[in-house]
Amino acid sequence: MAESCSNFDFGIKSDDEDLYVEESVELEVGFKSVIVVDNLPVVPRARFDKLDKVLRKRFSQYGVIKDNGFWMPVEEDSGKTRGYCFIEYNTPQEAELAKNEANKSPLGTYKMSTNMFDEINMFMNVLDEWAPPEARPYTPGENLQHWLGDEKGRDQFVICSGSDTEVLWNDARQVKADPVYKRTFWSESFVQWSPLGTYLATVHRQGVAVWGGAASFNQLMRYVHPQVKLIDFSPGEKYLVTYSSHEPSNPRDTQ
Incomplete structure (x- = not known):
């Protein structure tokens, strides 16, 4: 939407563009405080609120979740959850704690898989074709004794x-x-x-x-x-x- 509107700005920079850029920068910095929780129950719309409440209570014990920092996507056709959610904490330390602790105990019969958002992003950008790492020449260090x-x-x-x-x-x-x-x-x-x-x-x-x-x-x-x-x-x-x-x-x- 923002790209299509910029084609008709007639060379005049809108004040909204500054706000959009600032918001994007803030979100990019906040990725270090975001975790991705996978292997969650897939529930219909009628049970969405109950699962939402259970997850918020469970992950609030690891840190303070930001306002609008919990998002559980749903399928447009069926209205069912997709089995994963995103959670943003106030600090990267809280997100790291949640990642390490949440995987130790299951959610009922569901064994959750929690990862940092930056890790998921890194894995998605892995090249399809494997290339051997460049060999580094050995450089001996000083004798410490x-x-x-x-x-x-x-x-x-x-x-x-x-x-x-x-x-x-x-x-x-x-x-x-x-x-x-x-x-x-x-x-x-x-x-x-x-x-x-x-x-x-x-x-x-x-x-x-x-x-x-x-x-x-x-x-x-x-x-x-x-x-x-x-x-x-x-x-x-x-x-x-x-x-x-x-x-x-x-x-x-x-x-």
Whole structure:
């Protein structure tokens, strides 16, 4: 409808076009908060309201559903539901929680299949013909335990002083330790070695960053956890646990 009307605008831009563009942008951004629920009962028009009420009550326990954020399409001829619906939450975190939890318990005898709208859109755009992925050449990274091969058999230690954080060689035979790496404003709280000395973790308001390397200490991974207070590595360095006593602004926040 909007395209056909634009053919007769006589070169004059309508004020309605601005409103249409703004609404489209808002909907596009909101797709991350939309889930698609499939394998629902197919019911006639007379039972539509009952199913609508049951689904709204069921999915409201995972988050706040937006106004006009629930849509269950029906067939035009028969008036029966099509077996799926769309639900839009206030936040992507609530939608992610609904997707993960709704599939664990069936709706009566119906085992629902819940997915993010963005995932469905991605699957629909998959090419019909398969093409092998492009092979990437192997580029070896730095040896994260390079310090174990030190000719003098030294360990490394880290010092935080003011805004500076410095890694140095530990050698009791020298009055002044040899520097390895130094960086300003590297951490906002504290730093911590992993149990085997493979990684050095820095703690920030947004989360934790893990670093490693022979001498450059490149960033290897980031873990988002706002207001993190404590961290701990597993003995084999395969897992990192973060803890925060900060109350999230959204109580349903999965973080």
